Amino acid sequence: MNKKLTILSVIVLALLSVSGVLLGVFQPWNSNELIIDYSHNEIFSYPGQTAWLVADIRWSNYQSPIDGTIAVSTSHIIDFNFEVWSNDYSKTVEIFLFPNETHLGDIISVQLSVTTSSEFITRNATIEVVNWSSVIIPEVSQMLHCFTDYLLENHSSYSLGENASLTFMGIIPQFLVVEHYLFRSTSWELTLSRHVTHSPDDWVKIYLRARNAIQPIWAAKISSWGSGNHTLFEITPPESVFR
Incomplete structure (x- = not known):
């Protein structure tokens, strides 16, 4: 009798071991789900600026194309639009909002949702509209020319020479010691950051992000x-553009 129980116990343990292995192999595939990641899910904006959110949509466990419907909605009545960039196994979504004086003091919730044949996912970000303004001073224009001229000469494939195609998108509000200027072209986002102080600590940095990606690919x-x-000295790009 004891011998039979011992044999039975061995068989049960073997089956449990095999089941554990199979679950370990197949469970990640069964639990695959969509992920939405904002580069920044809380930003500030101000009347007259174009607020700019960037999000990455991908599968959690394996690479596969994303086929589905992408939608954007807001908690307040505000003009906005969005653009979807399709990559092999992900999508990059850029959301542009246009606050005006009536939005001062508002915290606007932005909802990004994805609907596929198998699931629905949604994620929120917020934009707080503050009392701020911005202009490009001549010195910043000169700084920008230094970087775009360098790109034209050394990285012509980026197609950002002569500063002609860049649109000023505003300055990050409520930052005084380090100013951040955002620019956009057809394919790129360019951020110019400068330390507002005296020489020799008045550095200037620039970051270049392809608009179909989250992380900048070049910095100087x-x-x-x-x-x-x-x-100019080329440096390691940060994980995301400051917003």
Whole structure:
């Protein structure tokens, strides 16, 4: 009798081991789900600026094309539009909102949703509209030309030469020590950041992001603008463009 129980126990343990292996192999495939990640899910904006949200949509566990419907809605009445960039196994969504004076003090919730044949997912981001304004001062235009001229000469494939195709999208509000200027072209986002202080600490940095991606692919720095030495040094890009 004891011998039979021992044999039965061995068989049960073997079956449990096999089941565990099979679950370990197949469970990730069964639990695959869509993910929406914003580069920043809380940003500030101001009347007259174009607020700019960027989100990445992908599968959690394996690479597969994303076929579905993408929609955007807002908690407040506000003009907006969005653009979807399709990659092999992901989609990048850019959402543009246009606050005006009536939105001052509002915290606007933006809902991005994806509907496929198998599931529905939604994620929110917020935009707080504050009292702010911005202009491009001549010095910033000169800084921008330094970087775009360098790109034209050394990275012509980026097609950002001569500054002609860049549209000013505004400045990140409520930051005084380091200013961040956002620009957009047909295919690129360009951010110019400058440390507002005296030489030799008045550095200038620039980040370049392809609009079908989340992470910038190129960055450069001028160590001190006020020194008169405007030599560019290419640096490691950050994980995301500051917003």
